[in-house]
Amino acid sequence: MKSIKKSLVSIAVGALTTAATFGVSAEELNRSNISEKFQSLTPFEVVAVENSPADSLYQVVTTQGVFYMTKDGEHIVSGALHEAAPGLPNLTQDRIAQLGADKINDLKDSFVTFEAENQKHEIVVFYDTTCPYCHRMHKELDELLESGVTVHYAGWPREGLVDRRNPGTDAMPNPSASYSELMGIFCDENPREMLDANADGARVKPGACPNKIDEHYALGEFLGVRGTPAVFSVDGQQVSPGYSPASAILQRLQGDQ
Template sequence: MRYQGDFVLKPMLKLAGAAALLSYSMAGMAADVKSKLESQLGLEVSAVADSPIEGLQQVTTNKGLFYVSDNGQYFLQARIFDIDNGMQNVTEQSLATMRLNGIKQFEGSAIEFNAKNEKHVITVFTDITCGYCRKMHKEIDQLNALGISVHYLAFPRAGLNSKVYDEMVSVWCARDPKAALTAAKQDKSVKAASCDNKVAEQFEFGQSIGVNGTPNIILEDGTLIPGYQPAGVLAQALDG
């Protein structure tokens, strides 16, 4: 004798089995894409996820955000816009989330110039030899007076095997990193120093979210502003 439960249970088991098979298949596909990009393109892949477009995977790497066909054959650097939702920049939304999540790992290792009456916090990728970085730093008191705290992350533009990288390590490892950063941006010498630091990690994080110059400014919503902006303009954008 068959019970009514048999008619419900068996289809449910089949459904669960199909879902498990699909999940296994998708995991295998992601692993294949990751392996191919790392072996053939030399990228470091930290995440593979579904994109809004069927047939494309969204891939987070040490060199930025990309899209790859499910079979791993086609590789795209692109921006996806959702026409039905007012040309919403879907790619930028993903990047904004990446930026904000990435910033969290550097809490305690950024050089912070905090406003007394803080209204906003911006994160700035900086290079001590960059002219516009120096120009922005001259306005640090003005930014603080406007209620804007500035958290600096290192981005030695010449790379990790450069003199400026070594100099920025010395800044981050100085007894007073804030004073050392200000001195370096005034073309004053900074005493050589070394310590356990995250200068390289900050540089690599910058590359992974599309930073290719300095200053680059991350706002509180994850928006990335490339280049120098006067203190007043930044305040208007933040208060906006």
């Protein structure tokens, strides 16, 4: 009997030592289960399961935004979580902005950038070649640059990335016409000149090259872009959901200081 008890104690100690060694906790296992269940119920890819500002909820970060799930995994909440304080701060939007800022920083070198000499602000503009309001906004670029606003253009094909009428295969999808035209800008030796010409009414010859326009598009979807030219600050905060005159953009940027 003593031998059996001794063996059981050895097994228990070994199990605890293994758990401690690998750092596995009940909470981590539960988060893994939450992630699996969420992905089984929605079409969204889970990036992370975090503690949320509300103790009873997990914060589920996906490629399409932030959701919440009760810790027992029985309920999903889609929508904004507000702090019960004056002004009702939008905690969901704050988290999206934080994550968006990281993504913007990672992608900065892939944008078409017009840099202000005396930079005071930076904005990201989601641009499509066939968007007349994108062209209109670009005509006001000089006013933004002279006011110290550096403008980063991200490609955001309004038709999506894949040709809906002739999508091709998963291994070799056919790009949409607007994606092909955006590649004509981003793949050009002088992308700023090509964007200038497009804003002046020139059609862009479709291009093809390794690029990060698909990541620009994913960034826009994560931030909640619904049309072009959506404007965001580099810290992930929305400046304008669509076209706004340069004077209005400047006023909003200065108001955030």
